[in-house]
Amino acid sequence: MRILVVSDTHGNYPLLAKVIKAAGAVDLLVHAGDGGNDLKHLARDFPALSHVAVAGNCDPFSALPRELLFAAGGHQLFLTHGDQYRVKWDLLRLFLEGQDRKAAVIIFGHTHQPLIHYEQGILLFNPGSLYRNNAGEAPSCGWLTLGPDGIKPELKFITEKAKGIVF
Numbered sequence: 001m002r003i004l005v006v007s008d009t010h011g012n013y014p015l016l017a018k019v020i021k022a023a024g025a026v027d028l029l030v031h032a033g034d035g036g037n038d039l040k041h042l043a044r045d046f047p048a049l050s051h052v053a054v055a056g057n058c059d060p061f062s063a064l065p066r067e068l069l070f071a072a073g074g075h076q077l078f079l080t081h082g083d084q085y086r087v088k089w090d091l092l093r094l095f096l097e098g099q100d101r102k103a104a105v106i107i108f109g110h111t112h113q114p115l116i117h118y119e120q121g122i123l124l125f126n127p128g129s130l131y132r133n134n135a136g137e138a139p140s141c142g143w144l145t146l147g148p149d150g151i152k153p154e155l156k157f158i159t160e161k162a163k164g165i166v167f
Contacts, residue, residue, distance in 0.1 A: 001027045001028065001072055001073035001145070001146045001147060002025060002026055002027050002028075002143065002144075002145055003026070003027060003028045003029070003030055003072060003073075003143065003144040003145075003146065004019070004020070004023050004026045004028070004029050004030070004141060004142075004143060005029075005030045005032065005107060005125065005127040005141060005142040005143065005144060006019070006029070006030070006031050006032070006035075006127055006130050006141045006142075007031065007032035007033060007034065007035075007056075007081075007108075007109025007110075007126065007127050007128070007129060007130070008032075008033070008034045008035075008056070008109045008110070008112055008128075008129035008130065008131050009031070009034065009035045009038045009129070009130045009131055010034055010035075010036075010058065010129070010131035010132075011036070011037065011038065011131070012038070012130050012131045012139070013037070013038040013041045013042075015130050015139060015158070015160075016035075016038055016042070016130055017041070017042075017045060017046075018160070018164065018165045019130065019141055019158060019165055020042075020046060020049065021164075021165075022164055022165035022167070026049065027050065027072075028050050028051065028052065028072060029042070029049055029050070029051040029052075030051070030052055030053070030077075030079060030107055030144075031051065031052075031053035031054070032053075032054060032056070032079060032080070032081055032082070032107050032108055032109035032110075032126075032127065033053070033054050033055055033056025033057075033058075033059060033064075033080075033081030033082075033109050033110070034056035034057065034058040034059060034081065034109060034110070034131075035053060035056070035059070036058065036059045036062060039051075039053055039064075052068060052070060052079065053079075054066055054067060054068050054079050054080055054081055055081065056081035056083065056109060056110065057081060057083040057110065066080065066081065066084065067079065067080045067084075068080075069101050069103065072146055073146025073147055073151075074146065074147070074148060075104040075105060075146050075151060076101070076102055076103045076104050076105075077103060077104070077105045077106075077107060078097070078098045078101050078103035078105070078106045078107070079107045079108075080094070080097075080106075080107075080108050081108065081109050081110050082094060082108035082109055082110035082111065082126075083110045085097065085108070087108055087110050087111055087126075088110065088111055091117070091119070091124055094106060094108060094124065095119050095120075095122065095124065098122055098124070099120070099122060103122060104122065104123065104151060105122070105123045105125055105144065105151060105153075106122060106123065106124045106125065107125050107126075107127075107144075108124070108125075108126050109126060109127070109129070111126060111134065112128060112129040112131070112132060112133050112134040113126065113128060113133060113134055113135055114126055114127060114128030114133065114137070114140045114142065114155045114157075115128075116153045116155060123151055123153060125142060125144065125153050126142075127140060127141050127142030127155065128140030128141070128142070128155065130158070137157055138157040138158055138159060139157070139158045140155055140156060140157050140158060141155075141156055141158065142154060142155050142156065143156065
C-alpha cells in the first residue's frame with residue numbers, strides 16, 4: 001500500500017494539488033491537520049482519492065476528529081496533529097499515546113519539521129509542511145509504503161519547476 005502523507009498545508013492548496021497529480025498511483029492520502037479548506041477543495045477536485053485527515057490547532061471550526069486510529073496495509077496507524085501532545089517540546093507524550101493504542105506508526109504534524117524516528121519499534125513520522133518548513137527547507141511531504149514486509153518511510157522535499165513538481 002502506498003500512502004502520501006501531508007500536513008500543515010495552511011491554504012497552499014495549489015501546491016497540494018500539484019503534488020497529488022505528480023505523485024502517480026496513491027492508495028491513500030493522509031493529512032495530519034492544519035489543512036482546513038484545502039480538504040474541501042481536495043474532495044471536489046480528486047473525488048476518487050481515498051483520504052483520512054484530522055484537524056489541527058489552526059482548524060478551530062473543523063468537523064474533523066483531532067485524532068484517528070486506523071488500519072492500513074496490515075498495520076495500525078495513529079494520526080494526530082500533535083499540538084495536544086506538545087510535540088514542539090518533545091515526543092514522549094505522543095509516543096506513549098501511540099504505544100497505548102498499539103500503533104506501528106504515529107503520524108503527526110504541527111512542528112513544520114520533517115521527521116523519521118523510531119522509538120522502541122514504533123515509527124514516529126512527520127511529513128513536514130507543504131506551506132513552510134521551520135528549518136528553512138523546501139516544502140515537504142512523506143510517503144509510507146506498507147505491506148507484509150514492513151513499513152518503508154520516505155521524506156520528499158518539493159521543488160517546483162517549469163515542467164511541474166520535482167520530488
